[in-house]
Amino acid sequence: MHTQTVAQLAQGLREKRFSSVELTQHFCSRIEELDPIYNAFITLNKDAALAAAAAADQRLASDNATALTGIPIAHKDIFCTLGLRTSCGSRMLDNFIPPYDATVIKRFNEAGAIILGKTNMDEFAMGSSNENSFYGAVKNPWDQTTVPGGSSGGSAAAVAALLAPAATGTDTGGSIRQPAAFCGITGLKPTYGRVSRLGMVAYASSLDQGGPMAHTALDCALLLNTMAGHDPLDSTSAQDPVQDYTQDLEQPLKGLRIGLPREYFGEGLDPGTGACIQAALQELESQGASLVDINLPNSKLTIPAYYIIAPAEASTNLSRYDGVRYGHRCEDPGDLHDLYTRTREEGFGDEVKRRILVGTYALSAGYYDAYYKKAQQARRLISDNFTAAFEQVDIIAGPTTPGTAFPLGAKSDDPVAMYLEDVYTLAVNLAGLPGISVPAGFVDGKPVGLQLIGRHFAEAQLLNVGHRYQQATDWHQQAPVTGGTL
Amino acid sequence: MQWETVIGLEVHLQLATRSKIFSGSPTTFGAEPNTQASAVDLAMPGMLPVLNEQAVRYAVMFGLGIGASIGMRSVFDRKNYFYPDLPKGYQISQFAEPVVGAGKFEIQLEDGGSRQIGITRAHLEEDAGKSLHEDFHGMSGIDLNRAGTPLLEIVSEPDIRNAAEAVAYLKALHSLVIYLGISDGNMAEGSMRCDINISLRPMGSKELGTRAEIKNVNSFRFVERAIRHEFERQAEILESGGRVVQETRLYDADRDETRPMRSKEVANDYRYFPEPDLLPVVIDEAYVEEVRRGLPELPMDKRKRFVEQYQLSAYDASVLSDSPALAAYYETVVRHCSDAKIAANWVQVELMGQLNKHELGINDSPVSAQQLGELIVRILDHSISGKIAKQVFEAMWQGEGNADDIIEARGLKQVSDSGALESMVDEVIASNAAQVEQYLAADEAKRKKLLGFFVGQIMKLSKGQANPQMVNQLLAKKLT
Known part of the structure; x- marks a missing residue:
């Protein structure tokens, strides 16, 4: 069962080839057996999951089941789950049991999906390697000496290692797409505001966005159908109508104009990764798409702008962790x-402290104009580049990351080298655009991700291109563990 | 040296919305600690603010009420500081783009004059919770019921020159917000709190001196006292050649003094930046017009109307229009007695005297406006004299019924029967021969004075019930 996609499992449930209880039990057993290797989960939700699966089986027997009824899904430990510990990868929230569900969780519950467990992550979603977790690093199932990427590293590793058929993640600067690329799965970061942030522990409020992580674009579409939609309790949630994201998956690519930003193919891109991306682009071209060279001239501003705006917002978002009401x-x-300083000194890890300090500095009197305000201006320029580009092309394509998964510990002492990992993904968050990473080959046995970027609310188009690509390739079907392929 | 005081006030006004500004929790005062605090108010992880539209409407009402420019696009910011009763570690406020811009406000002074006080701005923000330092054995308790209550912070220009003006400004502000119905204005419960910025400069100087800020002064009386004390303190420093330090001070009502707050209580860098969890508030002309159409008659308009329609003095008009309830009471009295001047007198002197004495509000008056109007009618139609009317009013206050019932029951009706009066006049003339002699010998001016003596004697004889006008006429006729 673990080698099947969500779409296949859903069909199996409908055809009564297995029950949700059997399915859930199967994944729980796999996690208990194999996760000690990967450390992808912080909390397994076995008892409640099996109870929910029993209820889902009843619902499946009636006629009001949805596409996700009975499907076990792993959730990044950033989404608050009623009665189930939500740590955000931090000692600060090690003891935190939310009295509410995040809107995303509520929607999955209403659809009848099963909460399999909570996945490991970089503390407060700050990191690109999943090494910044209070619960220890996650290992990449393709090569256990390398990182799975971050911050949704646990979710990516869980899907790649076939410990969960699908997972949720959040993406503030690449935290869905980069681990999806490193772990050889498909990950979609929706348009800012498409998925409710309510109950999602905040890192950088103007950038954070939840999204699906799964084997295929089709599975991501199925999950997004449940996740997306307006939430009156999130003021930044988009009012735009939600479509059925599975509807346009088969659209032919003929006439599609794909922009290739020169800045994403230049210095710093690993040649092996570059070759995989070129091959993927040729495949899309062979299906009728045209490739157009474009410029995103302000790309060089991306990393500095992001590493001012995100820490600035984080520095105040994390002020609530003061030891007064909950948490450590x-x-x-x-x-x-003494309460404040020791609580925060003990509760937060190094990277979180680093970003709080950077953000506090950037917002300080006398520095605000030089840093925060400048960064916001840069953000506008970056966004304008995309707007201009989308007048020439329909989507933008390039590598998700400069290279493949790097060894554990390789960059953990060099924050700037770590930040450079996000060079191709950050701009999408700054501009609020949707982006997807789809598996596009291997270099030395390690997965490569192709990133596709769309206009605001063009999720369906990204999923369509991803799906057509996956119809023609089998990279997404490779698995690093026993069973070989999906 | 003659010093001029320069005062600017920051008023924190709790808006009377049913729920909080960013959550659905109720705002009722006085509930058990922490029973009106939701996950949003507690700043639980992942919780997000949602703006209460009513708070924006109230702010716009206030802006229109002072003729201010309305921020068609206003932006919420985070004001960052750590304190246990501030759950998020930041207060959501408005910094660069407030909902209400500059406006002007006219205040009436007791000497009958008036002054324009400039309003710099008014912005929306959330209130903090309360730290309770007693009853916890050396620890502090936190009550988050108040956290998230909507506040309108109203900032004045440094246009106020003394304590009396400051109090007049606050009273006028209080009156306006009660008229608008945007706040209960209850100062004892903290619905209206005031920070005072105060500095001194030599009389005639144009430059501003160094100011001190006195935080959280919560009654008109304390504002007056705090300003007087701060004036004396700063004048003493300046006159002895010292310099005033710019600092935040606290008014201690128990010790009746201001003293500096501990430096720990004063945050210095709030690191304001736009709140990313909320969109800018954008309103259009149609919205503003709709709010404008719904505004009640404002105190200043009512005051002007009272002056024109009822020929009242500016001061009387301002007293009688202080609250909508008092103004409505007054106008009902006028409607029943048709004499605006006498009605104004009775409401201000007798009625308000009694209300103040018993610490009652106008709505708690045991004498209704109609009852008071009917009483005045009896003065006007000479059924009773003004003096007797006071007795009747006293009886009405005690709940003995309407004016006519009391006059009837107590036999207080004025004697206007000319036969009865004539015999009284004759009696008084007969028994005061010496005074009659004097009167007849006196000139016009002295006669007037002496006439009063005879009137007084007749009033005494009639137990105050003789019709004074008729008595005068009879006396004039007989004393020749």
């Missing part, structure tokens, strides 16, 4: 100042 509190605080 230091032992025997002497006074209020």
Whole structure:
């Protein structure tokens, strides 16, 4: 069962080839057996999942089941789950049991999906390697000496290792697409505002966006159908109508204009990765798409702008973790100042502290104009580049990452080298655009991701291109573990 | 040296919305601690603010009420500081683009004059919770019921020159927000709180001196006292050649003094930046017009109308229009007695005197406006004299019924029967021969004075019930 896609499992459930309880039990057993190798899960939700699966089986027997009824899904431990510990990968929330569900979780529950467990992640979604977790690093199932990417590394590894058929992730600067690329799966970062942020622990509010991670574009479409939609409790949630994202998957690519930003194919791109991307582009061309060279001249501003805006927002989003109402509190605080400083010193890891410091500095009196305001201006320029590009082309394509998964520990002492990992993904968040990473080959046995970027709310188009590509290739069907292929 | 005081006020006004500004929790005052705090108010992870539209409407109403420019696009910002009663570690406020821009506000002074006080801006923000330092054995308790209550912070220009003006400004502001119905204005419950910025400069100087800010002064009386104390403190420093330090001070009502706040209580860098969880608030002309059409008659308009329609003095008009309830009471009295001047007198002197004495609001008055109007009618038709009317009013206050019932029951009706009056006049003339002699010998001016003596004697004889006008006429006729 674990070698099947969500679409196949859903069909199996409908045809009564297996029950949701059997399916859920199967994945729980795999996690119990294999996850000690990968460390993809922080919390397994076995008992509640089996109970929910029993209820889903009843619903499947009635006629009000949905495409996801009875399907076990792993959730990044950033989505609050009622009664189930939500740690956000941090010691700060190690003891935090939310009294509410995130809107995304609520929607999956209503669809009858099963919460399999909560996946490992970089602390507060800050990181590109999943090494910044209070619960330890996650190992890439394709090569256990390498990182799975981050911050949704646990979700990516869980799907790649066939411990869950699909997972949720969040993407603030590439945190869905980069781990999807490193782990050889498909990951979609929707348009900012497409998926509700309510109950999703905030890192950088103007950039954070939840999205699906699965084997195929079709599976991502199935998950997005449940996740997307307006939420009156999230003021930044988009009012635009939601479509059935599976509807246009088969559209032929004839006439599609694909923009190739020169800036994404230049210096810094690993040649092997580059070759995989070129091959993928040829495949799309052979299906009738045309390739157009474009420029995104302000790309060089991306990393500096992101690493001011995201930490600035994070520095205040994380102020609430003060040991007063919930979460970690230091032992025997002497006074209020001691309570704050020791609680936060003990509760946060190094990277979180680094970003709080950077963000606090960038917003400080006398520095605001030089840093935060400048960064917002750069963000506008970056966004304008995309707007101009989308007058010439329909989608933009390039590598998701400069290279394949790097060894554990290789960049953990060099924050700037780590930040450079996100050079192709960050701009999408700054511009609020949708982006998808689809498996596009291997270099030395390690997966490569093709990134497709669309106009605002063009998720269906990205999924369509991803799906057509996956109809012609089998990269997404490769699996790093026993069973070989899907 | 003669010093001029320069005062600017920042008023924090709690808006009377049913729910909080960014969550659905109720805003009722006085509930058990932490029973009106939701996951949003507690800043639980992943919780997001949703703006209460009513708070924006109230702010726009206020802006229109002072003729201010309305921010067609206003932006919420985060004001960052750590404090246990501030759950998010930041307050959502408005910094660069407030909902209400510059406006002007006219205040009436007790000497009958008036002044224009400039309003710099007014912006929306959320209130913090409360830290409770007593009853917790050396620890502090946190009550988050108040956290997220909508506040309108109203910032004045440094146009106020003394304590009396400051109080007049606050009273006028209070009156306006009660008229608009945007706040209950209850200062004892903290619905209206005030920070005072105060500095001194030599009389005639144009430059501003260094100011001190006095935080959280919560009654008209304390505002007056805090300003007087701060004036004395700063004048003393300046006169002894010292310099005033720019600082935040606290008014201690128990010790009746201002003192500096501990530096820890004063945050210095709030790191304001636009709140990414909320979109800018964009309103259009149609919205503003719709709000404008719904505005009630405002205190200043009512005051002007009272002056024109009822020929009242500016001061009387301002007292009587202080609250919509009082103004409505007054106008009902006028409607029943048709004499605006006497009605104004009675409402201000007798009625408000009693209300103040018993610490009652106008809505709690035991004498209704109609009852008071009917009483005045009896003065006007000479059924009773003004003096007797006061007795009747006293009885009405005690709940003895309407004016006519009391006059009837107590036999207070004025004696206007000319036969009865004539015999009283004759009696008084007969028993005061010496005064009659004097009167007849006196000139016009002295006669007037002496006439009063005879009137007084007749009033005494009639127990105050003689019709004074008729008594005068009879006396004039007989004393020749």
